[in-house]
Amino acid sequence: MIAPATGACPICGKPTDPATKPFCSRRCADIDLHRWLTGVYSVPATEDDDEDGDAPDPPKERE
Numbered sequence: 001m002i003a004p005a006t007g008a009c010p011i012c013g014k015p016t017d018p019a020t021k022p023f024c025s026r027r028c029a030d031i032d033l034h035r036w037l038t039g040v041y042s043v044p045a046t047e048d049d050d051e052d053g054d055a056p057d058p059p060k061e062r063e
Contacts, residue, residue, distance in 0.1 A: 007016050009024035011031050016022055023029040035041050 007022075008014065009016055009028050010022060011028035012024060014024040017024050020026055020029050023032065
């Protein structure tokens with residue numbers, strides 16, 4: 001869920017509190033953290049990426 005541009009909490013939609021921004025309360029911040037830690041949210045990744053970030057070597061041609 002993405003927070004609207006109006007400054008609403010991304011969890012419940014209530015106005016945000018400056019002490020817990022972008023959330024309205026510590027409770028909503030904890031709910032969001034729990035969702036990340038349990039895998040509800042995830043960042044997509046591609047399996048083609050090399051671990052060190054370098055592009056893989058092109059395949060060698062057989063003679």
